[in-house]
Amino acid sequence: MSQARKIVILPGDGIGPEIIAEGRRVLETVNQQYDLGLSLQTCLFGGAAYDASGSPLPEDTLSACREADAILLGAIGGPQYDTAPRDLRPERGLLGLRSELKLFSNLRPALLYPELADASSLKPELVAGLxxxxxxxxxxxxxxxxxxxxxxxxxxxxxxxxxxxxxxxxxxxxxxxxxxxxxxxxxxxxxxxxxxxxxxxxxxxxxxxxxxxxxxxxxxxxxxxxxxxxxxxxxxxxxxxxxxxxxxxxxxxxxxxxTGSIGMLPSASLDEAGKGMYEPIHGSAPDIAGQGVANPLATILSVSMMLRYTLKETAAADAIDSAVAQVLAQGYRCKDIASGEANEQLINTTQMGDAIIAALQAGADS
Missing domain, CATH: 3.40.718.10 (Isopropylmalate Dehydrogenase)
Incomplete structure (x- = not known):
């Protein structure tokens, strides 16, 4: 087993808790499958932290993030915070966390899965294989x-x-x-x-x-x-x-x-030593929060990036990437990436997490 490593999870606001729940399930699955020795800690951040403590970045959250090997963030913000003092808005907490942890290098991949070529706003021949x-x-x-x-x-x-x-x-x-x-x-x-x-x-x-x-x-x-x-x-x-x-x-x-949907794309923010915060690039989507329809794939792919770039667990990262590709090839779609084709099966947030975990377990058994 690798030396115990600490992962801090920041669910945040809006759809953040919903998509983080699925990302955490996937992380727990590969943690067990690959004997990664990860410990997970959840902390308040963003608007949720402001509501609870008056600060979008409480000192105990910042301290936990400083001690962590990596951080997994959901999403922050919402219209209810637009009238809050500027320095106390959720976005200021995110800027503060990036600055305090010296997360200067932001990696944003744009990868188009073959099954989603028609979902792009550009002609498929321009983006296929992007x-x-x-x-x-x-x-x-x-x-x-x-x-x-x-x-x-x-x-x-x-x-x-x-x-x-x-x-x-x-x-x-x-x-x-x-x-x-x-x-x-x-x-x-x-x-x-x-x-x-x-x-x-x-x-x-x-x-x-x-x-x-x-x-x-x-x-x-x-x-x-x-x-x-x-x-x-x-x-x-x-x-x-x-x-x-x-x-x-x-x-x-x-x-x-x-790539067809901002709901598909992960990101990493790294310091000079390779420690990172990982998050989907989409926002908190307050208009669909609580409905169970948010696409968790960007968060799940953020877990893959975390395993690859900070934890150096390439096999586990590859397994997640393969599971996502397999689930898309099987026709499973959340609402944001559905095109209405006959072979598609529209599923909710939790069901998408279930499908990814089933693919991971099937891969481990093969």
Missing amino acids: DLMIVRELTGGIYFGKPRGIEERNGERVGFNTLVYSESEIRRIAVSAFEIARQRGSRLCSVDKMNVLEVSELWREVVIEVGKDYPDVELTHMFVDNAAMQLVRAPKQFDVIVTSNMFGDILSDAAAML
Whole structure:
């Protein structure tokens, strides 16, 4: 048995508790099957924590996350928190957790399963076989830069934010991206806006410098506006994309819709040692919370990423990925990925978890 490792689970808000319940069941299944020696602890976070304690990131939750080997997050937020003080909204808790844990490298894969090609908003021939990874810098840039605020100048309100990156911040995200590219197709596209922004000039210079240490990885560069266009014109030209916080936020959501549903996509946020927080990229979907119809596959695939990138349990990760592919091939669909074809079987959140676990158990028995 591996040395005991601690996993902190943050269900959060909206559909978070529902999808986390299925992710936890899958994690418990492979924990037993592969003798992983994982211990699981659930903590309050986001709006649920604000309701209970007045803070979206209570100190005991932060302490548990600091001590954990990895973190599994559901979703946070909801319209009921829009009137809360800005510093106490659920999203500020998420930004705070990323910052406190120095989770600077955000991995967002966009993988299209063959059975879901028709669910994409693009023509199937443009997206069939899509498999790209966006590496987004997560703790710097305009979301964290100072000064920031809203103030009165010359009789009118002015809002301002600061876009700033240090050389060291750029270097570490570049290293992370090159390492990921080396594990995949050895092609890395760095996205910036260096024709307009001095920050992007430095970004490109540093990425090129880092690239000299990775001669086996093909490095290209693209302006962010062109990258957005290319993602919807010919997305399969990309293998790994590395970019800044705001650009990555936008491009990764665009890439998500290429796959047919944002409910299918996991993500990882890593520190320099490889410790990570794993979460689906979709939101808390308060409009369907409590109805049992949310798609848990992005959360289940986040469990797979956690096993692969932080815990280094490749066999267990492969088993989950294979189970998801098998269940989709069998025609099981949650509402968000259903196309109405005759061979599909519409199932709810819990039933999807049941199907994945059945596939895992069948794989273990074969």
